[in-house]
Amino acid sequence: xxxxxxxxxxxxxxxxxQVGEPSSLPTLSSQRLNLCWIDHADVASIYxxxxxxxxxxxxxxxxxxxxxxxxxxxxxxxxxFNNGKLxxxxxxxxxxxxxxxxxTLSDISPAQGRAEVGYAIASDxxxxxxxxxxxxTLIKHAFTExxxxxxxxxxDPHNAKCLKSLEALGFKREGYLRQRWQxxxxxxxxxILGLLRTDCMLESTVSEIHPISASVSLE
Numbered sequence: 001x002x003x004x005x006x007x008x009x010x011x012x013x014x015x016x017x018q019v020g021e022p023s024s025l026p027t028l029s030s031q032r033l034n035l036c037w038i039d040h041a042d043v044a045s046i047y048x049x050x051x052x053x054x055x056x057x058x059x060x061x062x063x064x065x066x067x068x069x070x071x072x073x074x075x076x077x078x079x080x081f082n083n084g085k086l087x088x089x090x091x092x093x094x095x096x097x098x099x100x101x102x103x104t105l106s107d108i109s110p111a112q113g114r115a116e117v118g119y120a121i122a123s124d125x126x127x128x129x130x131x132x133x134x135x136x137t138l139i140k141h142a143f144t145e146x147x148x149x150x151x152x153x154x155x156d157p158h159n160a161k162c163l164k165s166l167e168a169l170g171f172k173r174e175g176y177l178r179q180r181w182q183x184x185x186x187x188x189x190x191x192i193l194g195l196l197r198t199d200c201m202l203e204s205t206v207s208e209i210h211p212i213s214a215s216v217s218l219e
Contacts, residue, residue, distance in 0.1 A: 025087055030137040033130060035089035035103055038077055042090055045099035046070040054123045058156040062184045084108060091134050100125045103134040105142060113149040115142060132165050143197045153193040166193055170200040
């Protein structure tokens with residue numbers, strides 16, 4: 001049984017912003033989705049997503065086994081935002097506040113103009129193209145508002161649907177790293193993909209959304 005939620009885990013940012021800095025991530029919207037700030041009020045949704053072995057099959061960590069894992073994960077999301085290295089949004093259907101997934105920019109380097117991307121969609125929402133739609137929105141934000149010039153993805157080579165989805169968004173395969181991860185005793189290789197701002201026309205990238213029935217988690 002999960003421990004009771006501590007009283008300070010309320011719907012707030014937990015961040016003390018510097019003068020002129022945002023206190024949380026901006027909400028990004030697409031045709032069907034909102035990409036929104038994640039906080040501890042979302043712990044049940046985060047646990048539901050990341051405790052599902054189908055969703056985490058190609059993730060770099062084992063599935064969550066306890067709801068406290070979700071609290072810790074959300075705390076790490078806030079810490080990453082505080083240090084400017086991780087921007088992780090929750091994915092919600094418009095008209096709902098329940099998270100059906102997450103969408104991520106990690107290892108953000110403003111000096112180098114690059115970041116790594118990742119997303120995960122709850123398995124009961126597969127087959128509707130939500131992952132690709134969220135990624136299209138994230139790509140546009142990264143290349144315009146954040147001014148990045150390069151995005152990267154690390155994908156298990158067995159995750160064919162993920163690879164197909166990213167390549168449809170313009171990502172190109174750039175390398176193959178053998179035995180890069182060890183998860184639950186299993187060695188996993190990685191395909192490295194990259195997308196440059198100059199590779200794609202943003203408006204067409206965001207608008208060309210096709211169904212995808214795979215979970216993707218590349219954080």
